[in-house]
Amino acid sequence: MRLEALARAAVAEVLKRLSLPSPPGEIPLERPDKAEYGDISSRIAFLLAKELKRPPQEIARDLAGHISHPDLSRAEAAGGFLNLYVRPEALRRILGEIIAEGEGYGDWPLGGGKPLQVEFVSSNPTGPLTVGHGRQAALGDALANLFSALGWEVTREYYLNDEGRQIELLARSLWARYRQALGEDVPVPEGGYHGDYLVPIGEELAREWGDKYPEWSPQAAEAFRAVAVERMMAMIREDLAAIGVSFDVWSREGDLHRRGVVREVFEALRERGAVYEKDGAYWMRSTEYGLSRDPVLIRSDGTPTYLMVDIAYHVDKYRRGFVRVIDVQGADHVEEQQQVKLALRILGYPEGFLDYCVHQFVTLKGREGIERMSTRRGKFLRLKDLVDELGRDVVRYFMVRRRPGAHLVFDLELARKTSMENPVYYVQYAHTRIASIFREAERSGELPAAPRGPELLRAADLSPLEDPDELSLIKELDRFPDVVRNAAESYGPHLLCEYLEGLAGVFHPYYNRVRVLGQGEATTARLALLWATKTVLAKGLALLGVSAPEVM
């Protein structure tokens, strides 16, 4: 039984024994940040104060005076809080349970194997992935990992927008590059894609096709669009491979049209009275529901807007059996998100079905200062170049280290450092140091190699663990599953970074001060503790898509 369960049982028991009411919901518990507030504490007295018409401090004192549990050494009332101190034996028993759970430690059965989708990146195939998409790739993948750990059957999906005006512009831009390669002075269209990446493709087409398309025509549009989309997708796949993200499903906009989903969902909205006609177009009645404007669903030329397709896409997701969908999107899509959610509400889909993880943009802080990026203007840093320079681990870690809702300033100089200043290495190095101890233990014969070594650790006598840092380490390890759950449910993988840096921050001083090998009985106990620490570090890093190296 973990710390919280133990404390909850103790508090529930004393409430019952003193015939006090239980608060609605669970008994609140916190991990105090100061040692003088105990190992775990509860603000329950504040919750009972109103009902009992007694001051919180008095209630807390009552509870502290009467609480009794074999695993608690002490209970104090301070400022209305009930502070509990756990016996070292109980902590050591918890460590034993963590070791027994092994790799599965940190997982939850909450999702019950139900299908959940994380849709992310979904960048238009109009250019390579930029640093901004990198944040989304890292974020989405980490969330997918986290929800898998919560027991959901997770699908990673990329929505591919292979039709529409932006693609038209892309094709036109590529055609211009093609003409340029043939020595003609055709400019890239206004608002088109000015990045260099189209230049070599234009040259290639010039060699291959010669002067086959001297004019911009429907035939040219067709040909250049097909090549452009195909080449851009190849580029994007390359970028995703570089950062180590892969998708289970690639869905295409064109597919939704062909299957008639778009038309059908539009009709459904119209039947619900959510649509009106004006200026030859069809609009959704959004202002009636408090949104700031009515958007167009079907243009006057009869083609559906991006929003209309997006709504249909989400209906389709529901029909495909997902019980929960999380879309990772940039802050520039918030209005769109409100419109989609509203449409789903009108259509009667369950409220919690669709959720958005909205993230702010990334700016790069290098020597030249902070730069803004734009794919269309060709002013951006390709994600792959950044990964090639810094490594996948650094890029991934930096991208998820901040709360998604906050702007991310990517500090290139810090990221380039291979020292303690770089938080990724700080965490990874803790893992490496432990690995090193195990290598040394095997070499010196203090611990046999796997599988016998781990078996011995599972059966180890943990009673020599009484150093305060050792007990702190156990308390940190005990928190891990809660961090995983919280990081997933609040869409905040950065909480995992915080945790891992904290865990490494307990380990490093301990390592520096306390010798593990050659300490007789204590050695096996310490190896067991470090085994658990190493497992949690590795698992935490894995959830973020970052490696846990044995050697650095």
Added chain:
RNA sequence: GCGCCCGUAGCUCAAUUGGACAGAGCAGCGGCCUUCUAAGCCGCAGGUUGGGGGUUCGAGUCCUCCCGGGCGCGCCA
């Protein structure tokens, strides 16, 4: 102008979702390697949480008004 997000140490950011005296890492200063990797450890200094008002036993967190920044306000995606 309207809507959404943000403002915390010199810098980059946390803060268990309303809890205790607001915490880290850089940058600054001073110490620690013949012992499992110094990519490390220890110590010092650093704050009116943008500002005012309000709700609450209790506010960085909720409400309100200012100030400053970002994003959006297309029959683009």
